Amino acid sequence: MFENSIRITAIATMLVLGACQGEDAQTPPERRAPQAVKIVPHQVGYATDTVRVEAVGTARARASATIQAEVAGEVIAVNFTSGDKVSRGDVLIRLESRAEQLAVEQAEVSRADAQRLIDRYNTVSTPGVIAGNELDRAEAAYDAAEISLSIARDALGDRTIRAPFSGYVGLTDVDPGARITPDTVLTRLDDRDVLYVDFPVPEQTFGRITAGDVFEVEPFSNPEASYEAEVLTIDSAIDTQTRAYTVRTAIDNSEDQLRPGMSFRIGFELPGQQYPSVPEASIVWGGDGAFVWAVRNGETARVPVTIVNRMEGMVLIRGDIPEGSWIVEEGVQKVRQGTPVEMPASRDTRPVATNGLASGGQAAAQP
Structure with missing residues (x-):
């Protein structure tokens, strides 16, 4: 009787233990929260993209010219010394011009003859004495004489080389008596x-x-x-x-x-535009290009960026990184999208770039 009671008690105990174990097996374990990763953060400042x-x-x-003659001829005068300052229109060199001067005088005589003939025809008062075509021919002869005189004067002017503008004359290898051609370089003139x-x-x-x-x-x-x-x-x-x-x-x-x-x-x-300034160590390269890990609500978020410029260990980037926000500077290889991060409770914040310059920072508020 006593032995039967012991057996019954043992069986009951085993049943109770089995039921408890069954309940434990059916109850799902509680999900553990991910462990926060320790990082070194950086507070983002904006800097000016200064281009050097x-x-x-x-x-x-301001004005420069190589002085050459329009015609060939013999030099009879050089009116400057190298280094002289001359004014516009000053005579630099004269060429022998006796034949050209005679041509001008002859053209003047021809014009005067034509003018006298016109004057004579105009003084005749008797109608019909002078035919109309005679007066026309006299006037045409005068016009031709005027043209010949202009041509002769131009030819005479070409025998004198003048300064086209004010400036300083350079060296010359031309002396009186030398024969020159239009290809001969006489000197150089510079308005400096x-x-x-x-x-x-x-x-x-x-x-x-x-x-x-x-x-x-x-x-x-x-x-x-x-x-x-x-x-x-x-x-x-x-x-x-x-x-x-x-x-x-x-x-x-x-x-x-x-x-x-x-x-x-x-x-x-x-100075150019302003961009977020971040340490080089915070830049991560992936298959889609560069990105940084931003710290938002205690977790990391991947933010694609474009590198604008580099200067003294810092990188200017273009991306969705507000000024004053936080990113991961050290520990970028330990985090993924949505990883909880642990930041130091107190520290000396690194200098935050402002307007292209680094300003001393103090402990800033945690993100």
Whole structure:
């Protein structure tokens, strides 16, 4: 009897334990929350995409001409010394012109004869004495004499070489007595009171430079000196080979310290648009291009970006990254889309770029 009671108690206990185990097997386990990943964040600041332009240009005179004669002949006078400043119309060289002078005098005589004949016909008062066609022929002869005189004067003028504009004359190898032809180079004339310097500028700066802008330029002959160069005009097209366009500047050379042909160096910065500035380490490359991990509501979110420029360890990007938001700087390989992240409770925030400059930052609010 006692043994039967023990057996019944044991069986009941086993049934109770089995039922409990069955309930445990049917109850699903509780889902564990993903463990947060520790990262080093970066608070995004905006910086200006500053373009640095450096170029070299060669100066040329405001006006420049190679002086040559219109006709061949013998030089009888050279009226300048190399380096002289001359005015427009000044006589530089004279050629022998005796024959041309005689031709002018002969043309003047012919014109005078034609005029006298016309005057005689006009003084005759008796009708019918002078036929109408006679007067017409006299007037035609006068017109022809006028044309001949103009031709003779032009030929005489060609024997005198004058300055086409004011400027400085260069060297000459021509002396009195030398015979020259229209191909002979007599001298060079330069108006160098103002020098023009053309500089090639990258295509990315197009539209940021306008006429009237002033830049500092340095001559290679004296790097310690600097001159102001004012933008006169900008080329109307961009070179398809160099991807650059030409900017023409003017340098005041009224003190005559510079010369055409000198090389000048120009360097300046042009502020552009503002873009998010992030550390290079935060950029991740995938099959679709570059992206960053943004921290939003304590989780990571993949944000595609386009790299605009690099400067001193930072990268300017284009993407949906608001100023002041947070991204993952260190730990980018440990996170995925929607990964919870753990950020340091307190730290010294890295400098946040503003207007192209880094400003000292303090501990900022957590995202």
